[in-house]
Amino acid sequence: MTSTTSSQETRGAVFAFIGVVMFAATLPATRLAVADLDPWWVALARAELAAALGALALWLTRQPRPRRADWAGLGITAAGVVLGFPLLTSIAMTGASAGRGAVLVGLLPFATAAASAFRNGERPSRAFWLCAGAASAVIVTWALRGTQVIPGWNDIALLAAVLAAAVGYAEGGRLARTLGGWQ
Numbered sequence: 001m002t003s004t005t006s007s008q009e010t011r012g013a014v015f016a017f018i019g020v021v022m023f024a025a026t027l028p029a030t031r032l033a034v035a036d037l038d039p040w041w042v043a044l045a046r047a048e049l050a051a052a053l054g055a056l057a058l059w060l061t062r063q064p065r066p067r068r069a070d071w072a073g074l075g076i077t078a079a080g081v082v083l084g085f086p087l088l089t090s091i092a093m094t095g096a097s098a099g100r101g102a103v104l105v106g107l108l109p110f111a112t113a114a115a116s117a118f119r120n121g122e123r124p125s126r127a128f129w130l131c132a133g134a135a136s137a138v139i140v141t142w143a144l145r146g147t148q149v150i151p152g153w154n155d156i157a158l159l160a161a162v163l164a165a166a167v168g169y170a171e172g173g174r175l176a177r178t179l180g181g182w183q
Contacts, residue, residue: 024102027098030098033093034093040090042086047086070175077175080171081168081172083164084165085168088157088164089157092154092155095153096154104139106139108162110132110135111166113128119170119171
């Protein structure tokens with residue numbers, strides 16, 4: 001391994017760690033925000049901030065405009081990741097605990113794999129589906145333990161947020177083939 005490769009891997013690991021920490025803080029920060037602010041305002045403010053930062057990054061790096069054929073996919077990605085997930089988690093955090101929410105959002109990797117398999121024609125192995133399904137069952141069982149046996153509206157909003165993000169991520173992954181990963 002060359003020092004350049006090692007340096008790039010270290011840099012990638014640091015960025016991945018920062019991303020995980022930021023994502024882990026999403027629900028606690030949202031829970032704090034919706035305690036005093038309207039959940040719709042919180043979600044739309046997040047979307048506006050993300051759009052402004054994204055537009056600035058694309059402009060500064062002089063990225064070409066997407067092709068006409070990519071606009072529908074960009075719309076699906078934005079609907080799921082920029083609007084759906086923030087809005088639904090903001091609504092859910094008005095009544096659910098951030099801990100319970102974080103556990104349910106733990107279903108996102110499985111949901112993303114399923115959405116990607118459906119959308120992109122990928123075919124993970126049977127072992128993958130068995131392991132992912134078992135892990136997801138453990139997550140749901142843990143989230144539903146305790147006094148609230150029947151899922152409430154907040155749980156439904158969180159599961160809908162997971163579905164929205166999974167579809168958005170799967171479509172974003174498809175678009176990355178032509179647009180590039182970070183764009």
